[in-house]
Amino acid sequence: MQAVEILREASDKIYQSVAGLAGTANAAGDFGVGAGGDVSRNIDITAEKAVLDHLKEAGFGCTILGEECGKVELGDSNGYVIMDAIDGSANAVRGVPFFCSSLAFATEDRLSSITDAVITDLSNGDMYWATHGGGSFLNGKKIHVHDKDPIYKIVGINTSGATSKLMQKMQPIFEQHNHTRHFGANALEMAFFARGLLDVYVDLRDKIRVQDVAAGYLIAKEAGGLVLDANMKPLDSDLSYQTRLSFIAAANQKILDNVFAGVV
8 A cells, every 4th residue: 555545544543533622621631742842732642643553553664753752663664654643733722623634754864755745634624645746636636836826915924933033034024915824733734825725835933843844845845836945945854853944835936036025
């Protein structure tokens, strides 16, 4: 079975395991700080267990890099499963219907070696997936970034915990005729970008973890998008837990130049 099929099955297991849990008292709890550096909540632990159990049952040999569980070796490793079982945990705990699962498979210890990715919107079950060279899909239908002049230019921008210096740098983006948005789950926002709902998605805080961006990275690229680092070079990194990233996803060079006009 191909890696993307294993990831899709695991993602569906997450969806089933957390159904009805978001926004309830049982979603929260404090299970200590996970490998990614955030407090692990019950909904996070439940979702990760669903993936771990499925991969074990499927006999899928891999090195798991989980947001909560850390590095887990399963059998003879064929590569890395990069897992953020619940991206948007704050939304999930509070019951805000914008959170997702994010799973990616990489053959090497590099973001650029990701070959398969799945993101599932856990509020409604919409499943996005991509394979290297095979395009990106939403519920089986091929998707593409927005490639026309937008009626409304929508820019997703994550400013949570941003420094005053960064906010000053990005001020031209807010001052232009951009409709800025941040919904609280980077992976799902990257999926929205891939299907053409956002024209640009920006996170320049040097805070994003590999687990948060791995699946969205491939899905956005396979949908025709540009995925760049803060220096406007193709995004790449190792898969270390210490790595923190900034990135920019843009539908094309024209919209990128337009949104970043005046940003220094």
